[in-house]
Amino acid sequence: IELSTEYNGESIHVLGFFNKENYSNPKLNKILEEFKEKRIARAYKLVDNLKKFHNIELDINKVLSNGKDTIARPHIAKAIIDAGYPYDHEYIFKNFIGNNCPAYVPSTKLSTIEGIKLLKEFNALVFLAHPILVKKTPINDLIKLGFDGIEAIYFRNTESDTIKLINLAKENNLYI
16 A cells, blocks of 8 residues: 655655555555545545636546546546646646645645554555655655665666665665
């Protein structure tokens, strides 16, 4: 599972890897269903704001069909492109749905500490996802929050990034 959390004013993604049947715990699934419902409500509001502020009309059912288990801004961007608007992903985020844009709707996020705690409550191994995308917070500060591992190998890493992250994981006895 990947949770979108917040730490130090920025989005931190947390990966949870479950062993055996821990992921099917009814309590965990109830919590995840609540997250999903909040994301769907956010998608409706984003679609409304796109119409209101940018005259971009989207079929909410097509937006919802873009996401399997959760709806996030990349699904909205895909729906805009699929609807035939002449914008690319980067332009859409920068001008329409990025932070501080008129159509932007903040998501309800757990703190990173709460996300780690939640996943560990259900015996997941918890990894810091794509640390290369973290801009404001030193990775060493995040590691101290209780991660079991880091996603040291990621398609957007440079070769140098990957080497640094692998070494960081080894130095801190973390899974890669």
